[in-house]
Amino acid sequence: MLTEISNARDAALAEIVVADALDLVASLTTRLAGKKGDLALLKTKLGSLDTVEEKKAAGKSINEAISAVTAALDERREVLTLRALEERVEAERLDLTEFVVKPSRGHAHLVTQAWERLENVFIGLGFQVAEGPEVETDWHNFEALNMGEGHPARGEFDTLFVDHIPPGGRAGTTLLRTHTSPVQIRTMLESEPPIYIVAPGRVFRRDTPDATHMPVFHQIEGLVVDRGITMADLAGTIEAFTKAFFGPGFTSRLRPSYFPFTEPSAEFDIQRPNGEWIELGGCGMVHPNVLRAGGLDPEEWSGFAFGFGIDRMAKERHGVEDIREMYTNDIRFLEQF
Numbered sequence: 001m002l003t004e005i006s007n008a009r010d011a012a013l014a015e016i017v018v019a020d021a022l023d024l025v026a027s028l029t030t031r032l033a034g035k036k037g038d039l040a041l042l043k044t045k046l047g048s049l050d051t052v053e054e055k056k057a058a059g060k061s062i063n064e065a066i067s068a069v070t071a072a073l074d075e076r077r078e079v080l081t082l083r084a085l086e087e088r089v090e091a092e093r094l095d096l097t098e099f100v101v102k103p104s105r106g107h108a109h110l111v112t113q114a115w116e117r118l119e120n121v122f123i124g125l126g127f128q129v130a131e132g133p134e135v136e137t138d139w140h141n142f143e144a145l146n147m148g149e150g151h152p153a154r155g156e157f158d159t160l161f162v163d164h165i166p167p168g169g170r171a172g173t174t175l176l177r178t179h180t181s182p183v184q185i186r187t188m189l190e191s192e193p194p195i196y197i198v199a200p201g202r203v204f205r206r207d208t209p210d211a212t213h214m215p216v217f218h219q220i221e222g223l224v225v226d227r228g229i230t231m232a233d234l235a236g237t238i239e240a241f242t243k244a245f246f247g248p249g250f251t252s253r254l255r256p257s258y259f260p261f262t263e264p265s266a267e268f269d270i271q272r273p274n275g276e277w278i279e280l281g282g283c284g285m286v287h288p289n290v291l292r293a294g295g296l297d298p299e300e301w302s303g304f305a306f307g308f309g310i311d312r313m314a315k316e317r318h319g320v321e322d323i324r325e326m327y328t329n330d331i332r333f334l335e336q337f
């Protein structure tokens with residue numbers, strides 16, 4: 001009898017292991033482990049056994065066999081349920097990523113690229129990077145730069161004033177900075193010489209957009225204040241910068257000019273390898289009045305300053321014909337750089 005039970009159990013387990021569908025497991029559950037299942041039916045044969053001990057042992061063995069078969073059925077059901085779920089998830093998965101064209105990695109705007117390259121070149125020449133606010137006082141933007149109230153040079157800047165009256169101040173004295181030169185004043189007031197800084201940033205003028213002008217554009221200011229600084233240091237720095245930024249085939253020149261905040265003043269031009277000259281910005285020796293406004297004694301300290309248009313440099317470097325192209329944000333234009 002015991003052999004019969006263990007044979008029936010083994011046969012049942014063998015069937016269960018290969019059952020490959022949940023409805024098959026359900027029918028096996030009834031046939032093998034149900035109340036009238038194969039194993040349970042063996043109980044009806046217990047009466048034919050001779051001794052109570054034999055009946056007990058066989059009854060126990062049948063119950064153990066039913067438990068083992070039930071456990072195997074449960075396990076098989078679990079495995080198949082999980083598999084069915086996985087198959088359903090796989091079948092119903094939605095691919096929500098649809099690209100008309102393969103996406104490509106973007107890159108910085110060409111003005112940002114020029115800005116970062118300029119910073120790197122000047123850091124390589126030993127300069128530090130300084131910053132100032134885009135909304136300025138007219139004292140920092142004009143007055144401290146030797147352009148007092150009524151100075152004709154103020155008119156050239158086509159200033160955008162801001163509707164803000166500072167505490168204890170007057171209307172019409174807050175503006176969007178027209179150049180990065182106020183950073184010269186802020187740097188001199190905040191730090192002690194020797195000063196070797198560049199200050200790139202956004203500036204604003206009421207200029208009508210055309211091929212070389214934008215009302216919002218970018219400049220990079222340079223300021224050096226130390227003992228015994230001369231115009232030769234300025235010319236040497238500009239030449240070193242020209243070669244580092246544009247390439248060894250380029251050269252530079254200073255052309256006499258006028259800025260209220262530098263004396264003497266010059267325009268800074270660069271020459272392309274094809275011989276053509278391009279104007280890039282202004283420069284000069286820091287005016288004694290500007291040093292004084294920055295809290296420095298002009299008898300002790302001297303320095304030079306320069307300011308170039310970053311957008312114009314990017315335009316020149318890449319041969320862009322119209323500066324406005326850089327701001328219409330046409331991806332077909334921008335992705336070329």
Ligand code: FA5
Pocket residue numbers: 178179180181205207212213214215216217218219221259262279280281282283284305306307308309310311312
């Ligand atoms: C200045 O702004 C002086 N602060 C530069 C300076 C600094 C001189 C330190 C001396 C010492 P200017 O207005 O020329 O100067 O402007 C400098 C450069 O900014 C120009 O040469 C040009 O490259 C660029 N620029 C001026 N206006 C515009 C504009 N509307 N759009 C794009 N670039 C411009």
